[in-house]
Amino acid sequence: MPTDLMRGHLDRLLLAVLTGAPGHGYELTQRLALRSGGELDVPEGSLYPALHRLERAGLVESSWSSSDGRRRRVYRLTRSGRRAVSESRREWHAFSAAVERVLGSTA
């Protein structure tokens, strides 16, 4: 997927990959790559400004956590973040169904 198109959806994709479990930035890029089959190509550094936006908007929260002898910033969804994921899914299904009806139409 083109990077510019991908950027517009990065915030909601990050929220979606945080749904299952909290994670640090590098883990989130791995989840994105895994769940998209490597199709979603975005500069990995873009995750951090996006996570900053989401945290300031109250959709995720973070704290330092130690594992393997290293400290990492771990992000988790807030209650508002979970609501945002549900809303985002509803919007996406409606949007993709509408696009499919237009692009998939042979008439």
Place this chain on the structure above:
Amino acid sequence: MSAIDAYLRELEGALRVRGRTRRRFLRECRDHLLDAAAERGQAEAVRAFGPAADIAAELDGAVATRRGLRSTVVTVAAVSATAISTLALIHSSSPGTDAPALWAIAFFVAAQVAGVAGALGAVQALAARRAAMPPADVALLARRNTCALVAAGATLFSAGAALPGHGSAMVLLAGPALLCVALVSVLRARSLARRIGGSGPSPIRSPLADLAALTRLRIPPVDAARLLPIVTCLAAAAAFARDRAEHATVGGALATASIEAAAVVACFAALGPRLGLWRRASSVDTSSWNKPAK
């Protein structure tokens, strides 16, 4: 120097945000790059991370937008608190005191400028709250907020200068205290916006387009040159009606309406470019008013 160290140095040089946010961001980037390098090697980790200048610009833009929005909330609170302090000051003035005409005009002009600039900033912030604002828009938002705060301070000052009396210090000082807090917040947002490229010419941003984006109503685009006479007539009519309701003579009410109209035109001419309503040039450029708000 390793590829990761060189990249982080470049990133650090490109970042304009200072303080805790900067330190945390750089720390997280280092952690990420070290994790990625352990799996893919340093060169690939740095390549996948993206160009340092772009990543730095994204964080700077996100922080500047956030500061702009937050300072607008504080500005609205400060202008409201100053309005309450001003009303308290007026109600605590000595009975039968008549304010000198010049102070009264200064009071009404400053109050209206504070209200209009505050409303422009609030509508712009609400319309743009879900997207990253370009630095020039953050700078414009800061200018609108600064104008609202200075005018709110001038309103309180002119009321205090015109009407001697005694009132509760707590209530009277609440407005100015919050005004100072808001001014610091606005100046921080403005400073960052200027550092990331928002110091150029002020963009033209239509309040009607912002209002349409905010309410999803179909508000017809009206350029600044057409909006000015409409607003001037409405303001003059309101001034006339208010004076007549207070039992002023028709002549007196007409004089008040004329002063109001002149004040609206003068403020539009003097403050319009700062507030992003029109651009000072050989001809008034309001073509971008019809573009939808970002």
